Amino acid sequence: MNQPVPKYYKIYEELLNEIRSGKYQEKDLFPSDTELVKKYNVSRGTVREAVKLLFQQGYLIREQGKGTFVTYRKIHQDPDRLIGFTELMQQHNIKPSAKIIEKEITLPNANIRHLMRLENEQKAVRLVRLRFGDDQPLIIERSYFNYDLFEPIYDMDLEENSIFELLHKFTETRLGDAHQKIEAVSAGLEEHQLLGVALRTPLLLIKRLIKTTDGLIFQFSEDAYRSDRINFSTKTVPYHSDNDLQPLPLDLSDDEWF
Amino acid sequence: MNQPVPKYYKIYEELLNEIRSGKYQEKDLFPSDTELVKKYNVSRGTVREAVKLLFQQGYLIREQGKGTFVTYRKIHQDPDRLIGFTELMQQHNIKPSAKIIEKEITLPNANIRHLMRLENEQKAVRLVRLRFGDDQPLIIERSYFNYDLFEPIYDMDLEENSIFELLHKFTETRLGDAHQKIEAVSAGLEEHQLLGVALRTPLLLIKRLIKTTDGLIFQFSEDAYRSDRINFSTKTVPYHSDNDLQPLPLDLSDDEWF
DNA sequence: GTTGTTTGGTTGTCTATACAACCTACATAA
């Protein structure tokens, strides 16, 4: 008796797809609660739960007395498929690509093993990729994957495809929560050569640990971003019935911030 | 007929105070829904609304079938008084202090005026502070404040007190949402001198724009963080009924990340 | 024309109830 998918979540998914497909025009009206109640044959509380998710993720704006409106934000991220570089590029109409610098099956050192909760004999995949946007190098991605989970897609084309998508399509593992840390570091020789920035250029370094829904650690990565091309932005919203901090980070645009 | 404060929000505030005051022990139990229903004489939906807020902000963990538990996270931030450096320090038992490097009433340049939506004749307060934790310099804070809003606390002690707290205590302006951008920059001469880091050390630069609830822009600031002492961390949680991305950013600890 | 008023629709809050899924602890049976 596994936990079934709740109704409000299915409705949320369906509405999200509709929004993504462009069914509703920018800042145009979105169906009201009562309309959705009729359409899905559920109670108002249920549709509000679904709409609340969309609202919290920045897809909708609700105004008391007026209605609900769609907003196609430049910044929004899908918490499901987290941290999608590929998607981010697509949102900005930038052609994403990647080049594999290093790819091997190894037995990582004690630090990494401890970080990834790997047993002594468990292997990992060491992958270093250079990621491009419109053929300009943007990110160096140095990561370790749990080999047991990664094995099914190890031989696939990791240059053209998003790893998260491959994983989703061809395996059963589902990604869970992730922790990230952001630091500033100095470009060394490899960064200089690969990213084409001057030595000692400041870069953003994101350390990330991604778990599966089973609690296993899927990936540990250290990604170095060209800070002149990619920023991280967050939006904080204060008190209001059902919001919290807005989603978040990745951003390419520099408009209105000079 | 201003919008009254909803019940669930008052309950939220009261519970938050109880948690902050240490009434509940770490990972100890928190009153169940039904207990809170009796205590506050409201319906279960209402208490769940309040508890959900606490949950979303990382104060509580709910486990189906078991109960609700308090978590005194090292990382958590209060969206109301946002980005509290002072509070962050207190959470880590570090003595916060500040030194004013520059403080004047000026007429900022066109860029800043545009960014802060200032009319041509409107003045701003230019404030540069160096912030310490346990007497070690951690952050250079270069900011502009809307003078009209800042005037009441201009002459107060800005070295010992949190500006946000002063603002809250002595004025009517309430802070609204904030936008932030994170970049990596290189330490220049002033950073070298003030933060005591080597020239060209990479630093984290946070640009921030804080609005009031009235939609005015209260502050624009550029804060340079010593990346070796302060990190930003985020936690991403995947699908689950009522979460979204977890609150936030600031973090001091380096445990378990080496 | 301008100003107030009404009306209908929308989101926001709250209540009361019910059942499902899950956990723990205890009692019972093998």
Place this chain on the structure above:
DNA sequence: TTATGTAGGTTGTATAGACAACCAAACAAC
């Protein structure tokens, strides 16, 4: 002793209904 199941509490989901706050547009009164 070891399973096994039962009971009661907890959170999660869902329903149905009610009223408040708010908005826009239509209408009425001046």
